[in-house]
Amino acid sequence: MLTICREDTAEVIKRTDIFEEIVEELKKIGVLFERWNAKKTISEDSSEEEITQAYMEDIQRLMKMFGFKSYDVISMTPDHPKKDELRNKFLKEHTHSDFEVRFFVYGDGAFYLHPDDKVYIVICEKGDLISVPAGVPHWFDMGTSPNFKCIRLFTTEEGWVANYTGSDIADRFPKYDELKVG
Numbered sequence: 501m502l503t504i505c506r507e508d509t510a511e512v513i514k515r516t517d518i519f520e521e522i523v524e525e526l527k528k529i530g531v532l533f534e535r536w537n538a539k540k541t542i543s544e545d546s547s548e549e550e551i552t553q554a555y556m557e558d559i560q561r562l563m564k565m566f567g568f569k570s571y572d573v574i575s576m577t578p579d580h581p582k583k584d585e586l587r588n589k590f591l592k593e594h595t596h597s598d599f600e601v602r603f604f605v606y607g608d609g610a611f612y613l614h615p616d617d618k619v620y621i622v623i624c625e626k627g628d629l630i631s632v633p634a635g636v637p638h639w640f641d642m643g644t645s646p647n648f649k650c651i652r653l654f655t656t657e658e659g660w661v662a663n664y665t666g667s668d669i670a671d672r673f674p675k676y677d678e679l680k681v682g
């Protein structure tokens with residue numbers, strides 16, 4: 501689901517759940533959006549090894565395309581002791597000098613991209629891949645009951661490094677919990 505809003509009033513300009521339209525709109529702002537299919541059966545209990553094997557063709561395609569050097573699998577569960585701390589870390593607007601790529605093996609979350617005078621809210625679910633270009637302000641809301649497993653791809657050894665913009669824009673937009681209900 502993609503919702504495009506004005507940055508100042510959060511007024512909705514466009515909303516679509518049609519895959520081709522989402523790909524097209526996000527392409528305009530340099531964001532890659534794909535759907536991946538597992539080549540092997542995996543379950544929520546699958547190991548990191550089993551998960552990466554099931555998506556290896558796609559992982560290697562992107563590694564070649566963008567020069568990624570490493571990848572890992574991260575998990576978040578509603579009973580994670582640091583879920584609030586981690587949620588808040590991603591919930592403030594920030595940029596990266598490297599670009600961010602996430603593939604949702606399971607679960608969901610909302611990316612808020614702020615490349616110009618609009619905010620693009622992308623709700624990602626199982627099978628969705630999204631990239632956030634270097635330097636594009638954005639934030640991510642995993643919700644108050646986070647539950648997901650993601651493959652991350654990196655071009656640097658440092659992994660995830662954020663530069664916070666200091667903006668409070670994220671406070672003026674609906675949180676993921678509200679988006680899920682609405």
Ligand SMILES: [Fe+2]
Nearest residue numbers: 594596600638
């Ligand atoms: Fe980020």
